[in-house]
Amino acid sequence: MTTIYLVDDHELFLSGVRTELSERFDVRGWSTDVDGAVDGIRKNRPDVVLVDVHMPGGGGLSVVANVLQTNPDIRFLALSVSDAPEDVIAMIRAGARGYVTKSIEPDALADAIERVAAGDAVFSPKLAGFVLDAFSNTVPVEADPELDRLTPREREVLRQIARGYAYKQVANRLSISVKTVETHVSSVLRKLQLSNRHELARWATERRIV
Amino acid sequence: MNTQDESLLNVSSERFQVLRGRLTRSTGDRIVAGLAGGTAARLGIPTVFVRAAFVALTLAGGFGVLCYVVGWLTTPDERQYGSMIVADRPATTSQEVGLSLGFLALLVILEAVGLWFGPIVWPAALFIFGAAMVWDRSSAESRDRMSRFARPTGDDSSRSRAQVIVGVALMAVGIVVVLASLDSFQALGPVAIAVLLTAAGFMLLFGPWILGLFEDLTEERRARIRSEERADMAAHLHDSVLQTLALIQRSDDPQRMTTLARAQERDLRAWLFEPATTADGGTVGEAVSAAAAKIEADFNVPVEVVVVGDRIIDDATGPLVASAAEAMANAAEHSGARTVSVYVECSKDAAEAWVTDQGSGFDVDGVPEQRRGISESIVARMARSGGEASVVSRPGEGTEIHLRSESR
Numbered sequence: 141m142t143t144i145y146l147v148d149d150h151e152l153f154l155s156g157v158r159t160e161l162s163e164r165f166d167v168r169g170w171s172t173d174v175d176g177a178v179d180g181i182r183k184n185r186p187d188v189v190l191v192d193v194h195m196p197g198g199g200g201l202s203v204v205a206n207v208l209q210t211n212p213d214i215r216f217l218a219l220s221v222s223d224a225p226e227d228v229i230a231m232i233r234a235g236a237r238g239y240v241t242k243s244i245e246p247d248a249l250a251d252a253i254e255r256v257a258a259g260d261a262v263f264s265p266k267l268a269g270f271v272l273d274a275f276s277n278t279v280p281v282e283a284d285p286e287l288d289r290l291t292p293r294e295r296e297v298l299r300q301i302a303r304g305y306a307y308k309q310v311a312n313r314l315s316i317s318v319k320t321v322e323t324h325v326s327s328v329l330r331k332l333q334l335s336n337r338h339e340l341a342r343w344a345t346e347r348r349i350v
Numbered sequence: 351m352n353t354q355d356e357s358l359l360n361v362s363s364e365r366f367q368v369l370r371g372r373l374t375r376s377t378g379d380r381i382v383a384g385l386a387g388g389t390a391a392r393l394g395i396p397t398v399f400v401r402a403a404f405v406a407l408t409l410a411g412g413f414g415v416l417c418y419v420v421g422w423l424t425t426p427d428e429r430q431y432g433s434m435i436v437a438d439r440p441a442t443t444s445q446e447v448g449l450s451l452g453f454l455a456l457l458v459i460l461e462a463v464g465l466w467f468g469p470i471v472w473p474a475a476l477f478i479f480g481a482a483m484v485w486d487r488s489s490a491e492s493r494d495r496m497s498r499f500a501r502p503t504g505d506d507s508s509r510s511r512a513q514v515i516v517g518v519a520l521m522a523v524g525i526v527v528v529l530a531s532l533d534s535f536q537a538l539g540p541v542a543i544a545v546l547l548t549a550a551g552f553m554l555l556f557g558p559w560i561l562g563l564f565e566d567l568t569e570e571r572r573a574r575i576r577s578e579e580r581a582d583m584a585a586h587l588h589d590s591v592l593q594t595l596a597l598i599q600r601s602d603d604p605q606r607m608t609t610l611a612r613a614q615e616r617d618l619r620a621w622l623f624e625p626a627t628t629a630d631g632g633t634v635g636e637a638v639s640a641a642a643a644k645i646e647a648d649f650n651v652p653v654e655v656v657v658v659g660d661r662i663i664d665d666a667t668g669p670l671v672a673s674a675a676e677a678m679a680n681a682a683e684h685s686g687a688r689t690v691s692v693y694v695e696c697s698k699d700a701a702e703a704w705v706t707d708q709g710s711g712f713d714v715d716g717v718p719e720q721r722r723g724i725s726e727s728i729v730a731r732m733a734r735s736g737g738e739a740s741v742v743s744r745p746g747e748g749t750e751i752h753l754r755s756e757s758r
Binding site: 243245265266268269272273276299302303304306 | 567654656657658659688689691693695697704706708750
């Protein structure tokens with residue numbers, strides 16, 4: 141059974157998620173603050189950490205950054221009420237492998253956790269939209285074409301996700317395997333984390349559309 | 351997990367380390383391009399020493415200017431990483447000593463290779479670093495108490511007093527050596543030298559204090575703006591969120607509560623995150639989001655809108671927005687889907703929208719007269735404006751309506 145750890149400063153939300161997920165996952169622990177979370181995660185070594193973005197004391201960003209320094213094999217799924225672009229991009233670039241909003245349905249959340257546990261990336265429709273937007277302004281100044289550009293296929297996969305289709309449906313619609321969809325999304329995640337292009341950061345701060 | 355994914359993860363975490371340690375140009379602490387500020391933050395030493403180093407290296411045949419220009423060209427602006435930058439720790443004493451020795455070695459090498467403006471360089475370097483030490487200590491003190499200058503040797507720690515003494519001593523040695531080695535200075539006469547020295551001393555002692563006054567003024571103005579913003583926010587929360595919470599407490603109908611909560615969430619998000627000023631006439635993205643909000647309230651079905659690129663509404667995109675709204679309403683009312691997804695993409699050549707639901711679907715060429723009528727009206731509307739629309743649906747597999755209008 142996949143082991144998980146929950147980090148959220150809202151106790152009510154935390155207990156709600158705990159109840160929803162306790163049937164499908166082994167909930168190793170939870171924490172409501174940044175320092176407690178870092179200690180708890182290091183001690184419990186869960187497969188996946190569900191981490192809130194906005195918390196006092198540095199927020200989810202510093203949890204991810206601190207834990208990945210010592211335990212690079214722990215995966216993070218960001219879970220937040222905010223889908224402001226700068227939050228999403230910052231969490232992904234810090235090392236989170238997915239980003240979902242708190243309005244996600246319980247089943248979809250459980251699927252997302254399994255996907256992250258398996259080493260894949262999880263993109264919500266909004267996140268897919270952000271990436272398409274950030275990589276769309278075709279400024280020819282690209283330091284690394286491999287990292288700074290999406291392939292047509294990756295773009296098509298992201299478009300399908302942005303339209304609300306699940307990975308399986310995307311696979312069907314594009315006549316490719318689910319594994320191939322996962323590979324494309326993981327590759328986009330990698331570009332998102334590694335690309336140095338200026339547009340990415342500028343876009344995230346300038347375009348504050350929710 | 352497979353090895354490919356594992357290596358992917360390792361790469362990403364390594365990369366993160368690199369980003370943390372990466373040299374960037376500071377945006378807050380800058381005089382020219384922020385290179386000294388960024389370097390100082392990276393090394394964990396006060397910026398004034400890095401600035402002193404650049405000045406001293408400039409005396410060495412202009413090497414400092416060269417270093418600065420090259421550094422400027424090769425380092426990114428720190429804004430590029432936004433909140434990724436983690437503050438570096440201050441340097442330890444041994445690191446400070448190491449840096450100083452390294453710098454001395456660099457000067458010796460430069461002298462050896464002949465990048466040198468003559469005998470003035472060594473005393474000038476001494477003077478610059480002495481001044482930097484005094485300045486650094488003074489500005490650190492002025493931060494907590496401006497009146498400290500009235501009694502400079504009052505309750506300083508021994509380290510800061512030692513720093514001031516060493517700094518002044520270095521300056522004095524530098525001045526003496528300069529005076530002794532340069533004949534031209536003697537021509538200036540003792541009065542001019544006295545004036546120069548007094549002015550320099552005055553600047554060193556009171557410069558940080560004058561700067562501090564300016565900073566305090568700016569800080570005060572910032573605080574005032576912040577408190578105004580807070581009052582503004584309190585007023586808005588009172589009018590919206592608190593009212594909605596009161597309504598929810600009085601409501602027995604779960605459906606109504608959800609609707610209220612969704613509507614309030616949307617409203618709050620718009621207020622928090624959307625830019626205050628919008629272009630005349632609005633954009634396609636804004637109009638589609640507004641239509642989605644209305645449909646969500648009317649039919650109690652969440653409508654998720656994703657917008658990529660955006661554009662001002664014109665003759666071509668107006669019908670696209672109206673058709674998208676109609677398609678959303680249609681999906682919300684008839685499909686039985688839990689959510690409706692809307693994806694809008696505006697590029698240079700065209701604006702496109704996809705309205706997708708994963709509800710009951712229908713046979714496009716077949717029966718339900720009512721739905722066919724609606725999809726036909728959408729197709730007709732798009733055709734009239736020179737655009738196109740297509741409907742893909744099968745019973746049990748949901749519906750996707752694609753709208754497209756070319757740019758003119």
